[in-house]
Amino acid sequence: MPYKDEQLHEEKVFKDPVHRYVHVNDRVIWDLIATPEFQRLRRIKQLGTTYLTFHGAEHSRFNHSLGVYEIVRRIITNFEDSPRWDASERLLCLCAALLHDLGHGPFSHSFEKVFKLDHEHFTQQIILGDTQVHRILERVEPGFSQKVADVIDKTYEDQLVVSLISSQIDADRMDYLQRDAYFTGVSYGHFDMERILRVMRPLEDQVVIKSSGMHAVEDYIMSRYQMYWQVYFHPVTRSAEVILSKILHRAKYLYEQDYVFKLKPIHFISFFNESVGLRDYLKLDEAVVTYYFQLWQEEDDPILCDLCERFVNRRLFKYIEFNPNQQMNEWMELHRLFQEVGIDPDYYLEVDSSSDLPYDFYRPGEEEERLPIHLLMPNGSLMELSRNSDIVESISGKKRTDHKLYYPADMLQKLPAEQPAKKRIAELLHLDLRR
Structure with a gap:
């Protein structure tokens, strides 16, 4: 029997708090899960620094990747009787779903911003490079790894396959909303996924929703909206991300200044030099990064030491x-006053802005254009969701942005009372320094 068709002698299952069970029958999927590249995802948190806000948010990219695979497995099982579904794409869908987050680094997006990295680029490098994942995929058939990479890159010719993993109603979002809600303990991210899976239908280039399932989709979109503002953009989580970013920036700066670390940061050197190869990338996980942060609390550099301890x-x-677009004068004054009192504003004063577009209709040519969700009407026609839903129409195309200014209140409290700049800083930050 060809490797691509080989089934396990006995079905393997993973107990899962969201989907109850994750079912694996394909030898290819089982072998991919066992690779070092996929096992590494156990050491990458799904929600980065969110565990410092919601203490239960310790789940990993490994959990999530299995969940996305399970949802796609269930979707295509439902599609089996549809004449519009190409059954030969089944294994490709499952592999792409399982591997879609393979390239995430430690603390994900915060880490990427500092070192100008792209996890999707590294996902494709892992799939196409000298890895066990690549060798397994090529055993399926020559060029199969490229197909998987193309699906994740959204360039695969069959856009129906792409839409299962990357669209405004895809397996990725359906898993992370429920999984993140479960582990953070909030109620916002729950919606009727069972209903949505039952009303999904395959068309030539996308998944559509039977019009009778519109209300379940409304619930899904509002759940996503609430999760972004109540969990993903939580201001305390963003505070931790700011400090994380400042630590990495400071360590990079010190390295460039030939600072002698007590322990040479060998895992970071290629990142500092902007010459990261796949081997170095795969060696760095959150356990390694946290280890360095522990050690850097004892460094002689006071800024790196303080930030790591924080x-x-x-x-x-x-x-x-704090809106930097409307308060530029205050920002410049705070920057100057921090310097005056001996607090480096480059590391201790930061404006962080978060924005989200919960649902969008088709805007051809715009950055990050999104294909809309279509409803399949009883007469066989398609209707864009927001044209039929007052709830979705009310938030469609509306981008919301939130700005926060972060600062070390404890350092300001410790300033001498006679420090002339202290009072003005307190006024600008609405801070009571008498406590």
Whole structure:
């Protein structure tokens, strides 16, 4: 029997708190899960620094990847009787779903911003490079790894396959909303996934939803909206991300200044030099990064030492509402005053802005254009969701942005009372320094 058709002698299952069970019958999927590249995802948190806000958010990219695979497995099982579904794409869908987050690095997006990296680029490098994942995929058939990479890159010719993993209603979002809600303990991310899976239908280039399932989709979109503002953009999580970013920036700066670390940061050197190869990338996970943060608390550099102690012991920055577009004069004054009192504003003063577009209709040519969700009407026609849903129409195309200014309140409290700049800083930050 060809490797691509080989089934396990007995079905393997993973107990899962969201889907109850994740079912594996294909030898290819079982072998991919066992690779070092996929096992590494156990050491990458799904929600980065969110565990410092919601203490249960310790789940990993490994959990999530299995969940996305399970949802796609169930979707294509439902599609089996449809004449519009190409059964030969089944294994490709399952592999792409399983491997879609393979390239995430430690603390994910915060880490990427500092070192100008792209996890999707590394996902494709792992799939196409000298890895066990690549060798397994090529055993399926020559060029199969490229097909998987193309699906994840959204360039695969069959866009129906792409839409299962990357669209405005895909397996990726359906898993992370429910999984993140479960582990953070909030109620916002729950929706009727069973109903959505039952009303999904395959068309030539996308998945559509039977019109009778519109209300389940409304619930899904509003769940996503609430999760972004109540969990993903939580201001305390963003405070931890700011400190994390400042630690990495400071360590990179010190390395470039030939600072002698007590322990040479060998795992970071290629990142500092902007010459990261796949081997170095795969060696760095959150356990390694946290180990360095622990050690850097003992460094001679006071800024690196302080920032690491803050992160490790959750001594985070405070924040206020602050719009840099409207308060530029205050920002410049704060920058100057921080320098005056001996607090480096490059590391202790930061504006963080978060924005989200919960649902969008088709805007051809715009950045990050999104294909809309279509409803399949009883007469066989398609209707864009927001044209039939007052709830979705009310938030369609509306981008919401939130700005926060982060600063170390404890350092300001310790300033001498006679420090002339202290009072003005307190006024600008609405901070009571008498406590």
